[in-house]
Amino acid sequence: MNLLRKRISTVVALMLASFLFASVVMPAAQAQMVGTDALLHAQQLQQERAAVAVALERADVRAALLDYGVEPAQVQARVDSLSADEVHSLAQSIQQLPAAGDDPFGILLFIFVLLLITDILGLTNVFPFVNHRHR
Amino acid sequence: MFNADAARRWLGGVLLSGITACTSLPVPRVDESSLSSHAELTAVGFFPQEDHQCGPAALATVLNASGVTVTPEELAAQVYLPARQCSLQVELLAATRRHARVPYVLEPQLDILLREIAAGHAVLVLQNLGFSWLPVWHYAVVVGFDLPQRELILRSGREPRATVGFGEFERSWGLARHWALLVTPLEHLPVTADETRYLSAIAELETQRQFVAAALAYTTALARWPGNPAARLGLGNSRYGLGQFAQAEEVYRELLAQQPTLGAAWNNLAMTLLELQRWDDALEAAQHAADLGGASEPAARDTLAEIRKRREKM
Incomplete structure (x- = not known):
């Protein structure tokens, strides 16, 4: 056990040393450039938010939400405050949406994921197999 | 029966991957x-x-x-x-x-x-x-x-x-x-390339400091998507990485002509002007980036400090 602890502290010390070394050696100038990937992430997030907004505008999706007693505006408000990762998951699930309103199961799946991610699921009665926190 | 918290935590992941796995098998x-x-x-x-x-x-x-x-x-x-x-x-x-x-x-x-x-x-x-x-x-x-x-x-x-x-x-x-x-050869784009995904693939090359290849790939991408700010920023960044500061400046200025409020471009322009030792121009660009706020504001503040520090040393 002692030996293991010693080894771990050696590894940690080495890692710390290499981090310090890297930060000294790295040219300071490079650190303040804004990377292309940062802009791409922002671009992607914007596109995904737009895609989610478009999906929420769909008549069949709105109708299905209202059927379950969920106000679409309430969902949009929640979507606006989601993190990048959550928006990404939601945008992925949009790809599963059927092209036209002829597949109720596809829409149901999307709405389930939508309510799950926006955290509305726990507040509603939409899916009876989910227990509710606020009762 | 399970509670909503647990459902949220793992079912989302399982369900999403499940859906993707099933439906990504098209006929x-x-x-x-x-x-x-x-x-x-x-x-x-x-x-x-x-x-x-x-x-x-x-x-x-x-x-x-x-x-x-x-x-x-x-x-x-x-x-x-x-x-x-x-x-x-x-x-x-x-x-x-x-x-x-x-x-x-x-x-x-x-x-x-x-x-x-x-x-x-x-x-x-x-x-x-x-x-x-x-x-x-x-x-x-x-x-x-x-x-x-x-x-x-x-x-x-x-x-x-x-x-x-x-x-x-x-x-x-x-x-x-x-x-x-x-x-593909760097002069060719995949015909089915998705704009953001393809540019991300080039950005990865840029991160690996393959600046020559990245610059060429961005140039190719810009022929198809001339209005994409990330592609132009990437071209500028690759020129900067190659130490071609005059060309980098030109690219950032083209980008700013298209997108005058892009803080990232103002910031990187400032960094480029700093390398060219054009202190006043650099300060002006960095100040502009800082004033615009947004995601690149912290970088812009660092850039401002860096320019002032280096100017004093001269």
């Missing part, structure tokens, strides 16, 4: 209207696969087709895992970058694959020749198709020209989640 229905009935890229070379050594031969095939001269033996050291008798997909991506090419993973559809072949691009594919519960992984290169016969033409294993029916291919490819890798 091999092909939109034939936009394709010619036959295509075969006869100029694509053949590297016979060594015993069980899947990966290096297929990668060598597409890299050579994209203008990189490399043998499977040279690649084996970089991508081959003897214990697995195979290569991992991420290693193929990394090795492609190491050879200054943009690895682009195609959308998982047969149509897309066929359109790339028709455009003259050989496609590396992962196949599972076994079962989902007992996989036998194999990499091959698709070099042609015959729509009336519903066949693909592959460089596969020791066969320079293997023909495989659509259905059989769809099975083995589907069991490998339709993974397909495209490596």
Whole structure:
């Protein structure tokens, strides 16, 4: 056990040393450039938010939400405050949406994921197999 | 019965991946209207696969087709895992970058694959020749198709020209989640390239400090998407990385002419002007970036400080 602890502290010390070394050696100038990937992430997030907004505008999706007693505006408000990762998951699930309103199961799946991610699921009665926190 | 918290935590993940896994197996229905009935890229070379050594031969095939001269033996050291008798997909991506090419993973559809072949691009594919519960992984290169016969033409294993029916291919490819890798010469874009995904693939090359290749790839991308700010920023950043500060300035100014409120561009312009020791211009650009706020404001504040520090030293 002692030996293991010693080894771990050696590894940690080495890692710390290499981090310090890297930060000294790295040219300071490079650190303040804004990377292309940062802009791409922002671009992607914007596109995904737009895609989610478009999906929420769909008549069949709105109708299905209202059927379950969920106000679409309430969902949009929640979507606006989601993190990048959550928006990404939601945008992925949009790809599963059927092209036209002829597949109720596809829409149901999307709405389930939508309510799950926006955290509305726990507040509603939409899916009876989910227990509710606020009762 | 489970509570909503737990449901949120794990069901979301499970469900999402489940949905993706089930529905990403499309029926091999092909939109034939936009394709010619036959295509075969006869100029694509053949590297016979060594015993069980899947990966290096297929990668060598597409890299050579994209203008990189490399043998499977040279690649084996970089991508081959003897214990697995195979290569991992991420290693193929990394090795492609190491050879200054943009690895682009195609959308998982047969149509897309066929359109790339028709455009003259050989496609590396992962196949599972076994079962989902007992996989036998194999990499091959698709070099042609015959729509009336519903066949693909592959460089596969020791066969320079293997023909495989659509259905059989769809099975083995589907069991490998339709993974397909495209490596084009830097002057060519994949015809089916998704704008953001392709630019992200170039940005990865830029992160690996392959600035010459990245600059060329961004230039190619800008020909198709001239209004994409990330592509132009990337070109500027690559020029900056190469130490070509005058050219970098020119690119950032073009970008700012299109997008005057892009803080990232003002900041990187300031950094470039700093390298050119044009202190006042640099300060002005950095101040502009800082005033715009947003995501690049912290970088802009650092840039301002850096310019002041360096000017004092002069």
